[in-house]
Amino acid sequence: MASNKAKGILCVIGGLILHIVFGCLYLWGNIQVYVTSYLHKYDTSITLDDTSTVFILQNAFKVICVPLATLLIDFIPPWSTSLIGGLISMGGVFASTYATNLYLFIFLYPILFGIGTGFCYMIPIMCGWEYFPEWKGTVSGIILSGYGCGSFIFSFISIYIANPDEEQADYPIPGGNIFNPESPVSSRAPVMLRIICAIWCCFIIAGMFLVSRKTKPALVKSLPKTSRLHTRQDFFQNETINSHLSIPGASITVEPKLSEVFKEYRVYYIWLMLIFSSSYPLYLAGSFKTFEQIDLHDDRFITLVGSLGAVANGLSRWFWATLQDFFGFKKIFALLMIFEIIVAFTFVSIHRIKILYLIWVFISFSSLGGYASTAPTLCAKIYGPISGGKTYTIIFSAYAVSPMIGWGLSKMKTNGVLEYSTLFYILGIMPIISLIMTIFLNDSTMVKNASCLNIKNEQNMRKGLLK
Numbered sequence: 001m002a003s004n005k006a007k008g009i010l011c012v013i014g015g016l017i018l019h020i021v022f023g024c025l026y027l028w029g030n031i032q033v034y035v036t037s038y039l040h041k042y043d044t045s046i047t048l049d050d051t052s053t054v055f056i057l058q059n060a061f062k063v064i065c066v067p068l069a070t071l072l073i074d075f076i077p078p079w080s081t082s083l084i085g086g087l088i089s090m091g092g093v094f095a096s097t098y099a100t101n102l103y104l105f106i107f108l109y110p111i112l113f114g115i116g117t118g119f120c121y122m123i124p125i126m127c128g129w130e131y132f133p134e135w136k137g138t139v140s141g142i143i144l145s146g147y148g149c150g151s152f153i154f155s156f157i158s159i160y161i162a163n164p165d166e167e168q169a170d171y172p173i174p175g176g177n178i179f180n181p182e183s184p185v186s187s188r189a190p191v192m193l194r195i196i197c198a199i200w201c202c203f204i205i206a207g208m209f210l211v212s213r214k215t216k217p218a219l220v221k222s223l224p225k226t227s228r229l230h231t232r233q234d235f236f237q238n239e240t241i242n243s244h245l246s247i248p249g250a251s252i253t254v255e256p257k258l259s260e261v262f263k264e265y266r267v268y269y270i271w272l273m274l275i276f277s278s279s280y281p282l283y284l285a286g287s288f289k290t291f292e293q294i295d296l297h298d299d300r301f302i303t304l305v306g307s308l309g310a311v312a313n314g315l316s317r318w319f320w321a322t323l324q325d326f327f328g329f330k331k332i333f334a335l336l337m338i339f340e341i342i343v344a345f346t347f348v349s350i351h352r353i354k355i356l357y358l359i360w361v362f363i364s365f366s367s368l369g370g371y372a373s374t375a376p377t378l379c380a381k382i383y384g385p386i387s388g389g390k391t392y393t394i395i396f397s398a399y400a401v402s403p404m405i406g407w408g409l410s411k412m413k414t415n416g417v418l419e420y421s422t423l424f425y426i427l428g429i430m431p432i433i434s435l436i437m438t439i440f441l442n443d444s445t446m447v448k449n450a451s452c453l454n455i456k457n458e459q460n461m462r463k464g465l466l467k
Contacts, residue, residue, distance in 0.1 A: 007212055008131025014210025015124025015143035018082060021089075021200045021207075022117040023150030025062065026313065028055045028110075029286050030155045030306045031192070033169055033178055034162045035105075038189035040173065041181035042100040048175035049407075049414055050102060054110040055286035056407050060400040061114030062121065067393035069119045070126065073213075073386075078123050082208035089116025090204070093197045097190040122393055123211065125376060129385040130214040136385065137377040141321025144373045148314025148365070154196055155307040159300065161192040166300050175414050255384030256446045261391050266382065266442065273441070274375060274398035275405075276434035277337060280344045280427035281368035282399065283406025284361065285309070305358050309365035316369035321377055329378045329443055336370040337435035339363055344428030348421045382445055405430075 036051045069081045092112025099105040128139040163185045169177040179185040261267060324332050343360050350356040379395065380388035409426060412418045418426075 004131060004215055008128065008214065010210045011124065011131055011212055012128050012139055012142055014207040015128055016146040017203055017207030018120060018124055018211070019143055019146035020150040020153065021086075021203045022121060023147035023310075023314070024154055024196075024200065025055070025058045025113070025117065026148070026151040026285050026310060027154050027158065027196075028058065030151065030303055031158050031162070031189075032286075033176075034158070034185060034189045034192065037169075037171070037179040037181055037183070037186035039100065039102055039105065040178060041186060043102060044181075046102055047173055047414075048178070049411060052175075052286060052407055052410065054106060056400075056403040057106060057110035058114040058117075059282070059403050061111050062118035063393075063397045063400040065115045065118030066121050066396050067390065070122050070390045070393050073123060073126060078127055078211040078213065079208045081123050082120050082204060082211065085116040085118075085120035086201070086204040086208065087116070088119065089113045090197055090201050092116065093193060093200070097193045097197075121396075122376075122389055124207075126385065126389040127211055127213055129380055129389065133385060135325065136380045137321040137323075137325040137373070138318070140376050140380075141318035141373045144317040144321070144369070145314040147372070148310055148312070148317055148369050150310070150314075152307045152310035152314065154199075155303050155310065157196060157199070158192050159303045161195055162188045163300075255387040258387060258390060260446075261383055261387060262394075264446075267391060267395060269437065269441065270375065270378065271395045271398050273333075273434045273437045274371060274395065275401050276430040276437070277333075277340065278368065278371050278399060278402040279405045279430050280340055280424075281364045281371075282402045283410070283427060284347075284364050285313075285368065286403060286406070287410065301354065305361050308358065309361045312362045313365040313369040313372075316366040317373035320370035321373035324374050324377055329374055329381070330438055330441060332370065332374055333438050334435055336367050336374075337431045337438060340367045340431040341428055341435070343367075344424055344431065347424050378443060382443060384446075 032048070032051050032054070035054075036046060036048055039051070040046050069085070072081065089112060092108045092115075095112075096105050096108035099108055124143050125140050128143060129136050132139050163179075165184075167179065167183065167185050169179050171178050171180045320332055320336070343363050347360055350360060375395065376389070376392045379392040382388060383391050406427065409418060409423045413420060413423050
């Protein structure tokens, strides 16, 4: 119906707005040097490797909390999850601006921000799939494009507030250079976070009331919220459906139960694919600024690199997800793997050349956006929009494991165990493994489309009413 279509469009717009805030998880790659410089004033033992854990913890607590809200989708309205997640995440960010201890900052900023954004992450996407079931890739791509573009917008805001005079980070500590802890740039870090937090709150308020569930037909609306129809036996045992089964042309989509899903190998197979594919771009997303500053000492240029990378991360989500609707998951994912293999193995050779560094980071972030938008659509195809959405929240935990691999390799590099080139070669081998796994992936669906009339006839035959 027309009203549902209008609500669906507003739902997608609201999801896009919310994901602009959620995607500022990637902002840490740009503001890490400012916050580290500020905290170093109170604790001179703090290093860039220490504050790199912020990005890892944000990812980890986000993926831990993503499944929680999807389990509540049938019980509380979408705006409620956005409100709860917003209060947790924004409260944590604002409180972190008063922290002068690294461990307190880590609890308030990455942990609470990750919990809050994880609580809201999948709800707009699942609601959008309900409105536009034939365009799952496009819907998830549009909404998730906000996730990538958020850090683009706020990277420029952060540097304008923290470093308007374009000072250079020339204070050496283990792992790279920071700003002098006594400099104006360092002292502006808390103010920067407060202003950004206030803007994020406005985005959350604007987006939360636009996301809604699709109005259900009377047949479905009359069912208990805890009812999930997965098999033909479920239909036969439900009196409400029995009274509607003889409607000509009607059909019901039968999704697998989660207990059936997790008995299947593909859940774990896709999980491993995402770990191998995302380790390189997630490492780069969290460290591109501190890595490059060792050579170029150009804060504004590197902020531009990160901002354009964020644009690539955002817009590529829509681009790759839309292509997936036409060409399927395997072809698109394999193409992404090939791009990643090339840039990972050549990154160390080009990183001192500004224009090539920018292009390589742009391609790397585009690959990251591709994984993030094609994987949920794959789950929706295999398991259905509801079961698939819930399944993806578990598979999503791969994005918590991937940054830990990069962080571990980075620590080995800092301790002199690895060279930078070896680190990137290891990260380049991982998408090769993922590419091989993609070739052998079985992406056939488990969803059944059952005709209501056929189900009624089958029911009557079981009762002996049809000969």
